[in-house]
Amino acid sequence: MLDVLSGFLVVITVIAVGFVVGRQQLLGPNAVYALNMFVFWLATPALLVNFLATADLADVFGENLAVVVLSSVLAGAVGFFGAHFLARRDVPDSLVTLLACSYCNGSNLGVPLVAHVLGDPTASLPVIIFQTAVYGPAVVLMLxxxxxxxxRREDGPGQVRSPAPRLVRELLTGVVGNPLIIAAATGVILAVVHARTGWALPAPVAEPVATLAGAAVPVALVAFGMSMAQVRVLGPSSPGRSVWAAAVVKTVVHPALAWVLARVLFDADGPALLAFVVVAALPTAQNVFTYAQRFGTNTVLARDAGVVSTLLSVPSVTVIALLLG
Known part of the structure; x- marks a missing residue:
């Protein structure tokens, strides 16, 4: 438990450093974007390849993936029915709420967080693959x-042409061109080869990959702290109660569902149970705001839920570490 808590304290400290840097604008106005792009395109893919290349794939895609799928769908259902039947929002707005309650920030924050707190970035890999390849595209099509x-109801029939073929192409391109998916596929291939033949990446390749991988955690956390210093949320136009409800579902209900599923279905305990629940407690991903903005629906809730759930995830993961670490 002390290792987990000390690791999480390091995470909070680095985020705080990033927050101060962001407040003082020490790295310039576009630094958050540049740092996030470095993490997304280079450091995080290298981190995944570095760990997956010799990993046991049964541990990565077995019970972990099942808990991710079931807990995400259930948390999303809570969000959808709450928004649709309690808050009386229409279907598109309720679908955005569904994503806000269940779509984890598994890459930008998830990989470095679980890498440092749990010591294994592959714990967040199932949620990245499920969300990127299945969950996100399915909800986007429904949106x-x-x-x-x-x-059509607002403008009359025949006023809006269907962009479905283009949308499907963009989704497929997004999945195929996602560096995390490419890195995951590369790592899986290397893991299979290593398991069957014992072959591993030669040092001239493995060492640069490991060097880039080492930058993923600190750079991502600094960029995250900087982004927190630049965002204002819960303004007059924000649906405050809905935002807080979505953030609580994401950081409390979602991990609680993961705990129940992991215990009941797989009798999980120890580090495995901790990993399942920490991944589920990750905050709402930035993708949710991107999807909401794309379709012009519930954008303020998507933006504010991402920020508020990120703030709530700090005490949420801390409590989870205390109880399960």
């Missing part, structure tokens, strides 16, 4: 259909 129906 496309429901927003077009809403516009």
């Amino acid at each position: 496309d259909v429901s927003t077009r129906r809403r516009r």
